[in-house]
Amino acid sequence: MTKEATLYRMVMPGHVCPYGLKAKYLLGKKGYKIDDRWLTTRAETDAFKAKHDVKTTPQTFIGGERIGGYDDLRRHFGLKVRDPGATSYRPVIALFVMTALMALATSYSAFGDPFTLRAAEWFISFSMVVLALLKLQDVDTFATMFLNYDLLAKRWVPYGYVYPFAEGLAGILMTAHALPWLSIPVALFIGIIGAVSVFKAVYIDKRELKCACVGGSSKVPLGFISLTENLAMIAMAVWMLRGLI
Structure with a gap:
């Protein structure tokens, strides 16, 4: 029929x-x-x-x-319908998968081997740049969401507007291994403040917030992934500092 x-x-x-x-x-x-x-x-x-x-x-x-x-x-037809207000980790998962593939592809192009230490470095620095790009699409909206939990931004509002530029600059310089005297302190500074802010908001104050990590319209929950982003930034800075000593 x-x-x-x-x-x-x-x-x-x-x-x-x-x-x-x-x-x-x-x-x-x-x-x-x-x-x-x-x-x-x-x-x-x-x-x-x-x-x-x-x-x-x-x-x-x-x-x-x-x-x-x-x-x-x-x-x-019994199919899933997207809830526009629902929280989702999909944006950050997609971002990290793509930046990881970019890092592997770049390593293969440069060294003939995708699995190198430089690939790991590029993964973090590429992620920083792409995360900054998403924030820079609408800096004002990002800064407003950022004010919900970032400890420094609450004390000095312009920090929310500076942050995406600082993250992007550090990521670009780390990708090129250029001006480490600038990129390392910037990454350490914003990474440590970010990690402490997220840890306090999520694990001490037990607040349920959206993360501004992928931009101000994000539906990503503030939590482990947000903390990991900041810890990875700190780890990258420490790793590069180790190479200078």
Whole structure:
């Protein structure tokens, strides 16, 4: 028996609804024959919403029953629906996986071997640079979130605005092994303050906060990964200092 669905979605000269495309793809993936009905003007879209008493499009109907929008369609098929407010470690996991692969690739290109001490150094320095980049996308939002837990930023607000630049500078210099007299103190300073701040907020005060480590809109929980980021920065600085002695 052929499974059929009717899909109403916006397809206008200046806008094609992305969720409409996703709903169409999902229905096709589930083996449905789709009656794809386009809403080609704003007036037509508004009239459709008023008729069916809905606030959004696309809207899917199966067997004459309205299923709803894209998220409702996913629920109908028993699929997971993303909660925009939910905490997740995915951003930092993705970041560290990619910077690790970058470090291995760079080591292989430079030395013909991905598994070198320089690869480990590059992993940390690349991570510092990418983390700084994410913060620099919106420094003000980062600084605001940072004020929730960083001990120095609470005493001197401009530190929240300085931090991403300091982290990025230290990461770039450490990548190049340049100006260690500057990169090592900067990394030690921000790493130690960061580690103490996170440890106090999470393990002493038992506060449940979002980490500003990947930017001010982060849904990453403040905790072990945030502490590890700072400890890795300290370890990198100590390792480079050891090489100078």
